[in-house]
Amino acid sequence: xTMQTIQANxxxxxxxxxxxxALNLHISQNKYSNIFIIVDSNTNEFCLPKLLPLIETDLNxxxxxxxxxxxxxxxxxxxxxxxxxxxLGGDRKSLVxxxxxxxxxxxxxxxxxxxxxxxxxxxxxxxxxxxxxASVGGKNxxxxxxxxxxxxxxxxxxxxxxxxxxxxxxxxxxMRSGLAEMLKHGLIxxxxxxxxxxxxxxxxxxxxxxxxxxxVEIKNEIxxxxxxxxxxxxxxxxxxxxxxxxxxxxxxxxNKTTLLxxxxxxxxxxxxxxxxxxxxxxxxxxYIQIKTVLKSIYEDITFEEEDIEPILDLLIHDKKNEYGxxxxxxxxxxxxxxxxxxxxxxxILEAFEDYKS
Ligand SMILES: NC(=O)c1ccc[n+]([C@@H]2O[C@H](COP(=O)([O-])OP(=O)(O)OC[C@H]3O[C@@H](n4cnc5c(N)ncnc54)[C@H](O)[C@@H]3O)[C@@H](O)[C@H]2O)c1
Ligand SMILES: [Zn+2]
Numbered sequence: 414x415t416m417q418t419i420q421a422n423x424x425x426x427x428x429x430x431x432x433x434x435a436l437n438l439h440i441s442q443n444k445y446s447n448i449f450i451i452v453d454s455n456t457n458e459f460c461l462p463k464l465l466p467l468i469e470t471d472l473n474x475x476x477x478x479x480x481x482x483x484x485x486x487x488x489x490x491x492x493x494x495x496x497x498x499x500x501l502g503g504d505r506k507s508l509v510x511x512x513x514x515x516x517x518x519x520x521x522x523x524x525x526x527x528x529x530x531x532x533x534x535x536x537x538x539x540x541x542x543x544x545x546x547a548s549v550g551g552k553n554x555x556x557x558x559x560x561x562x563x564x565x566x567x568x569x570x571x572x573x574x575x576x577x578x579x580x581x582x583x584x585x586x587x588m589r590s591g592l593a594e595m596l597k598h599g600l601i602x603x604x605x606x607x608x609x610x611x612x613x614x615x616x617x618x619x620x621x622x623x624x625x626x627x628x629v630e631i632k633n634e635i636x637x638x639x640x641x642x643x644x645x646x647x648x649x650x651x652x653x654x655x656x657x658x659x660x661x662x663x664x665x666x667x668n669k670t671t672l673l674x675x676x677x678x679x680x681x682x683x684x685x686x687x688x689x690x691x692x693x694x695x696x697x698x699x700y701i702q703i704k705t706v707l708k709s710i711y712e713d714i715t716f717e718e719e720d721i722e723p724i725l726d727l728l729i730h731d732k733k734n735e736y737g738x739x740x741x742x743x744x745x746x747x748x749x750x751x752x753x754x755x756x757x758x759x760x761i762l763e764a765f766e767d768y769k770s
Contacts, residue, residue, distance in 0.1 A: 507532050
């Protein structure tokens with residue numbers, strides 16, 4: 414189905430068949446010296462063979478691959494890629510295509526934004542999460558140890574190309590991970606959209622295209638109003654204040670299986686909905702609905718007594734904290750947000766207790 418182009422701050426987001434037309438036109442209209450495609454080990458295998466035949470150019474195209482995984486979204490990988498770019502003749506007029514999930518678009522966007530003080534780059538997201546979230550909004554960066562996205566820049570790509578056919582090879586658990594961000598978009602911005610997910614079993618692939626489109630629209634509308642996250646953009650942090658801390662803790666802890674981003678965010682959304690309930694912002698019914706839907710999609714995560722302290726410690730390092738206090742983006746009814754909410758530790762502990770029940 415045809416989906417209209419979405420205009421973001423200074424860059425367009427093209428969908429499906431329109432994407433390659435736009436890409437080829439862009440390449441032909443700019444005097445690039447060469448093209449670098451950054452991939453991870455999986456997108457090299459599953460996505461690059463789909464993309465390469467569709468690029469029309471006489472320019473030299475080089476592929477730069479790094480090992481897939483969040484643990485490689487760090488400055489060491491960037492250093493490797495900056496070196497390879499240099500060795501392969503990268504210059505101010507190089508074009509970088511980031512073909513992959515959020516790890517590739519975040520890291521590749523950062524690499525391109527800093528190489529030679531910034532070269533052109535285009536995001537081609539290949540996971541659900543990167544389509545509806547990571548590739549939209551101009552945030553790029555890498556992790557610093559277990560501190561997520563600690564280093565980075567806000568800098569927009571020339572364009573984003575969303576081809577939902579890439580999703581064919583994405584594993585189920587990764588699809589679920591991306592779904593968490595779509596559910597978040599409903600919870601913070603659009604009640605009707607949230608309600609489309611109440612019966613998840615009825616969603617087929619065609620409907621998914623439309624849901625992705627709406628999700629990109631929501632993310633874009635929010636970012637456009639506040640690109641540098643002074644106010645409304647903080648809404649996108651719903652579920653993420655606790656979710657990031659949980660994700661970071663599970664990542665560094667050898668006794669824990671690493672959580673996918675969306676899996677951690679799903680827990681974070683349940684916890685932060687509980688907090689919203691206890692701040693009188695949502696009703697018991699709304700809370701039960703949110704918890705029920707999320708628990709029906711995502712497996713329960715086990716928290717031991719001794720896990721909670723270190724998670725709270727990580728929370729303090731969360732980059733969203735201003736002036737030392739922990740600020741939450743909570744929901745005020747489904748589809749509306751209330752940002753800059755201070756939450757006492759006691760209530761966070763209660764939220765974890767309730768999650769376990
Ligand atoms: N910049 C932002 O605003 C923003 C927003 C949300 C999330 N993020 C970041 O995004 C990252 C998570 O993104 P993600 O969930 O896409 O993770 P990811 O990039 O690690 O991709 C998930 C897995 O799927 C593989 N994969 C990717 N495309 C595939 C395909 N088409 N077929 C088969 N396998 C494929 C990847 O190799 C990886 O193993 C996190 O680092 C998070 O911090 C950034
Ligand atoms: Zn997220």
